[in-house]
Amino acid sequence: MEGLTLEDFQRQVSGLLLRHRSLMDVLSKHVQSAASVNRAVTKAVTECGCIELHARRQDFRSDLGIEELKLKLDHHISGSLCENCRDVLKFELGRQFFYMSALANLLDIRLDDVLEQESKKCATLGIFNMT
Numbered sequence: 001m002e003g004l005t006l007e008d009f010q011r012q013v014s015g016l017l018l019r020h021r022s023l024m025d026v027l028s029k030h031v032q033s034a035a036s037v038n039r040a041v042t043k044a045v046t047e048c049g050c051i052e053l054h055a056r057r058q059d060f061r062s063d064l065g066i067e068e069l070k071l072k073l074d075h076h077i078s079g080s081l082c083e084n085c086r087d088v089l090k091f092e093l094g095r096q097f098f099y100m101s102a103l104a105n106l107l108d109i110r111l112d113d114v115l116e117q118e119s120k121k122c123a124t125l126g127i128f129n130m131t
Helices: 006-016 023-048 066-072 083-106 111-128
Strands: 051-053 077-079
Touching (some): 023 083, 083 111
Antiparallel strands (some): 051 077
16 A cells, blocks of 8 residues: 555545435544544453553643653553554544545545645644644
8 A cells, every 4th residue: 555645545435435425424424433433442441451541640840841741741551552452443543534534525625735734733833733
């Protein structure tokens, strides 16, 4: 699949989407696929146990610089996904990406443009992008 672009994928999705071609169908399938991603992560924790969550309050001290904060802040995950959970999660993320592409197609939005715009915003705003 080397060389596959977002445009190629959008074209492929457009050719495959038959049953759920209305905006409302695509929106509901996109939300459903997001829930499936969340469920796959939850199952990796609660059923398989390959990853564990150890969440606690983050220590955002104002006397630390950005690089120090990056090193200090925790992602709250210990362990790593087993092969089965990784495969399930990749499948669910793929389905979510499929319906995101379908949504973009219906609204005549190129995902290449979205990615480029978001990348420029990240480069311009840096760490303040998602605050």
